[in-house]
Amino acid sequence: MAIQWPEIQYRESPDGMLDPVLTFPKQPEGNIGKYGGMRRDYLQQHRKATYARMSMEGTLKQHLMDVNEQAKAKVEELVNQMQQAEPMPDKNSDPLGWIQRMNSLKAQAEEIVRETVVYA
16 A cells, blocks of 8 residues: 655745745634643653644644643532532631632642543
8 A cells, every 4th residue: 555645835945945835724712721731741741742743733732722621620520529528618607718628629639630631
């Protein structure tokens, strides 16, 4: 089976050299967010081939945006489950205790999400 390479077009530069005409896929609008940025850094450092392939295919930004949305939803779900499992301090009578507990729950949920979604 012969490999079919795409036709490459060239244009002449002012110095007479032929430069390839490169086009890149249009990237989606939006922000990659906190977890998307973490995923990008992970791919750059630990999955270099995957990062390079997705960059060249134009699928990286959409992937990062998807990971960010999945991670945010999972953090929210885990925090809600943990709130149901353990009693929370009353927000009106003990606001600092409530904030401390919520921060603790969120940190625990984010640790789980980093391992199961961002670094998977």
